[in-house]
Amino acid sequence: MPTATTLTLKLENLSCASCVGRAERALTAIDGVESAPVNLANETARVAFSTPATASNLTEALDRAGYPARRETVVLDVGSMTCASCVGRVERVLTATPGVLEAWVNLASERAFVTYLAGAVSPDELAAKVTKAGFPTHLRNAAASNGPGDKDAEARSLKQKALLAAALTLPVFILEMGGHLYPPFHHWIARTIGLGTSHWIQLVLTTIVMVGPGRVFFSKGVPALLRGAPEMNALVALGTSAAYLYSVVSVLAPGILPSGTANVYFEAAAVIIVLILIGRWMEARAKGRTGEAIRALVALAPNDALVDVDGQTVTRPVAQVVTGEVVVIRPGERVPLDGEVIEGESLIDESMITGEPVPVPKTTGDTVTGGTVNGTGALKARVTAVGPDTLLSQIVRMVEDAQGARLPIQALVDRITAVFVPIVMGIAALTVAIWLLIGPDPALGLALVAGVSVLIIACPCAMGLATPTSIMVGTGRAAQLGALFRRGDALQSLQSAQVVAFDKTGTLTQGRSELTAFETAGDLDADMVLAMVAGAEAHSEHPLAQAILRGAEDRGLAPAKAGNVQTVTGFGLQAEVDGAHLLVGSQKFMERENIPMTDLVGRADPMRAKGHTVFFVAIDGELAALIGVSDPIKPDTAPALAALRAMGKQLAMITGDDPATAAAIADQLGIDHVNAGVLPDGKVAAVEALQARYGKVAFVGDGINDAPALARADVGLAIGTGTDVAIEAADVVLSSGALSGVANAFEISRRTMINIRQNLFWAFGYNVLLIPVAAGVLYPLWGILLSPMLGAGAMAASSVLVLTNALRLRFVRPILEEAA
Missing domain, CATH: 2.70.150.10 (Calcium-transporting ATPase, cytoplasmic transduction domain A)
Structure with missing residues (x-):
């Protein structure tokens, strides 16, 4: 019988004994739960369970019952991770901890994001478990510098180690490889110091390299091997140890080896360590730059303030x-x-x-x-x-949260890296066995070279860095361009959206009515008439009245003095201005007051077709002026929509405004689909209809009534000048009110996903192509056997290449600026 696990869960919404009973029944109904007493006083449930029950089963049952277990999220700084295998090991340790619901580890930022059940486990316990697994871990200090940890000190340390190792390795390389490159040099060594002395010098210097600068590979790799969780350090430790120990036996006891196989490979072990240290140095430098966008934001905040006391x-x-x-x-x-x-x-x-x-x-x-x-x-x-x-x-937190996200594409990487290192070790062992069985003489030496090459070249560093580095740099650059990804997985979803749907008011338009047309009859002075109208409208709080007042102010006109102002509900208003009787209102108002219609009426239709609200002015019974008021389209709306259209996106408008106005705006902007006069639930239905017809939909809005549609869309983009409710419901926040941010967000999403695919192609392709070469498949045909030194160089170069490729995202330009 499986051993029972006991969890203490903190519950919400408990208020009486009936609540306690319902919560207990919900828990005990799960197969595998042995007991689940609920304490009303401290609002906890102590659950003893075994398989098939899981922590997820328990939380789902409590959610359905209406007494959810409190969840909390913690960010841990994790040290000593070097490759995707390390990431997988840390994630397995965390997810295996009772009470942990989800754990995601980011190799580029060296952080673990853990969601757990409050009361079941503490952040300190989580950190201790990961530390015990060989990865020094501590709770992230919220006051610390944001972005990835400061890599300057690590880069300096690695630089010192790499340079020291290189200085010690250079004589070894010259002594052993000099003769291969220039045969007379080999004879000169034999005549002067002798080959035996040369081998002893190589042994001493290589030993210093391995116990000095290269000690890190053994101090981390050997414990990982003993725990049954091999990773990059373990592969390096195995490969260099094999080359080093074989060489030591060749120097100290050559007689125990088959005749003709007593060769030394000290230069391979030493050069491998040098190249990988150089690769890690370059990697640390590149990692440091992946978080520059966040650190630049943090640096914007001054340290001191001048306070008026x-x-x-x-x-x-x-x-x-x-x-x-x-x-x-x-x-x-x-x-x-x-x-x-x-x-x-x-x-x-x-x-x-x-x-x-x-x-x-x-x-x-x-x-x-x-x-x-x-x-x-x-x-x-x-x-x-x-x-x-x-x-x-808040911006920094949003960007950090996005950078810590796991994209769906990462699932492929996780599945492969979970079994990658054990498979590589198996391939290395099989390679050695095959060379020993059918290889030419000296089979033992060739088998060693091939086996070590496989171990070294297959380190999965690039795999682990491929996705998170691109996410970090991409979301950081997006923040600089005014697009804040609140969820990192929106990066992947956004670029695949087929339709971009917009709210109208405040999104496509300014969100405030303005005086956009004012025409007078005959030779009447426009400024005089507008001043009279402004004087009358000054007594009204109606938005259209405020638009007229702003229009008069923009023209430098002072409102005339008006008296006896009366509002005629549903029609307009009347007033006495400068001794004249003034009427301002709709065409129906003019007709009701028996005002003769003139050619001004004919001029109204083109305005209405453009989405203007039209009304008239009559002075002393004569039609005097035509007024057009509208919510102007934002200056950057048309270019932004043109950019999206150029990307192949369908454009839609979903608005509560009247259909005629919406159709006029859509016609001006070339929008394909219009749903007008809809309430918030109607916006959700419109989004669902577009999803059913076209696939993924991105929705852009700014108001409270947009929040349901923002949440329902595959990706919601909120205008940063909008309401807090809309921003909270969105996946992406455009920090300015400019719609150019939508086009820029799509461009960043597209470029980031291309970058990730390039990185994954290189990381996987590198291993798929070079592992067989390292194993020796080219030797029977062309006599090519990859040197372990070249393998180490290629492995280090692959990680640096992936990081360098990701860093190109720092230079993505705003798409509208490029189009200009």
């Missing part, structure tokens, strides 16, 4: 500033924290948040964001957010 300016660390305090922002300085301007005017460069290069004017009442750059004016701002609540901190 009773009229005196005091310098204080940003960490000590609290909300409600007033900070002084001098010209040219970075804004220390999020706040609201209470004094002064200036232009703020917000490009690091929005990706838009044009400075934004700020005055009293406007908000400023920590990390942005003040222009030439001085400002005072009241702090509204500090620490993790600032927009910059």
Whole structure:
């Protein structure tokens, strides 16, 4: 009978004895649960179970019953991981821990993201288990530098080791390989110091290399072998040890080897260590650059702030500033924290948040964001957010979460690497056996060379780095371009979306009505009439009235004085302005008041066709003016849609606005599908209909009513200037209100997935092609047997190549800028 596992779960929604009973019944109904007493006082369930019951079964049953077990997520910094096999080992240790629901390890950032049941296990216990498995682990310090761990110190250490190993290895290489490259050199060594002395020198220097700079491979690889979990270090340790020990026997006891096989391979063992150390040095340098985007964002936050204390300016660390305090922002300085301007005017460069290069004017009442750059004016701002609540901190968290995601394409890598190293060791053993059985003389030496080459060349470093490095660099670059991926797997889903659907108001358009047309009858003065209308509309709070007032203000007109203003519900308003009787309203209003219709009515139809709301002005019983008010299309909407259309995407509009206006906007923008006049649930139905017809759908919106559609779409993109509800429901947040961010997000997604596929092709193709070559399949035909040294160089180069390829994503340009 299987041993029972006991978990203590923290439950939610427990309020009475009936709740306790229902929770207990839900748990005990699962096959394999032996007991599940629930404690109402401390809101816990102590469950004893064995197979077939699992932690996932328990949580699903509690979810259905309405008393979910509390889940928590922790991020662990994991050291000593060098390849995909290490990643698999760490994940298996974590997922095998009772109470852990999910664990995902990112080799590039050297972090583990673990979701576990609160009360069942603690973060410290998780870290201890991974450390015991051979990978030093500690809880991530939230205050530490974001992005991958600082690689500078590691790169410096590896550089020192690589240079020392190279200095010691160079004489070994010259002594042994010099004669192969230049035969007279071999005879000169034999005549001077002698071959025996040469071999002893090689033995001493190689021993120093292996116990000095190369010790890391044995201190990590041998324990991994003993645990039955071999990884890259184990392969290197096996390969170099085989070459080294065979050479030692050839020097110290050549008689025990078959005649003619007492050869030395010290140079192979030493050069392998040098090349792999150089590869790791270059890898550490490249890894350090994968997180530059995040570290650049973190570096934007100033360390100190100027705080106004009773009229005196005091310098204080940003960490000590609290909300409600007033900070002084001098010209040219970075804004220390999020706040609201209470004094002064200036232009703020917000490009690091929005990706838009044009400075934004700020005055009293406007908000400023920590990390942005003040222009030439001085400002005072009241702090509204500090620490993790600032927009910059939230952006960093979003990017980090995306970088820690597991893409669906990663599943293929995981399945292969789970069995890769044991298979390679088996291939190496089979290679040696075949060479010993059918190989030409000296079969033992050739078998050793082939076996070591297989072990060295097959290290799966590149496999483990292929996907996470591209994700890290791609999401970091996307953040710099104003597209924040809240979920990393949206990177893969977005580029495969067939349809991009948009909300209209606030997404395709400005979201605020503006005066877009004003035409007068005959030779009436347009400014005079507009001033009269503005005077009357100044008494109204209607959005259309506010649009007219803004239009008059933009033209530098002061509203005329109006009296006896009366609203006629459903039609318009009337007023007395400068002694004249003024009517402002719809065509029906004019007809009701018996105003003679003129050619102005004919001019209204083209405006309506463009989506304008049209109404008329009558002065003293005569039709005087035609007014057009609309929600203007954003300046970058048309270029963004054109870019998406060029990518082969279908375009759709899903809006609550009236069908005529929606059709007019869609016609202007060349949108293929229109669903208008729909409520929030209608938007969800429209998204589902597009999914059924075309496949994956991306939805772009900004309002509360867009949240259900954002959540239902395969990928939801929220305009960053929209509501918090919409942003929380989205997978991607566009930090500016510009739709160019949509096109840029698609481009980053496309380029990142291409980059990942290139990396995986290289990582897998490298092993598929070179393992047979290392085993010696070319030897019978052309006498080619791959040297272990070349194998080590190729293996190191593969990891550096994958990292370098991923780093190219740092230079992806905004697609609209490229199109321009």
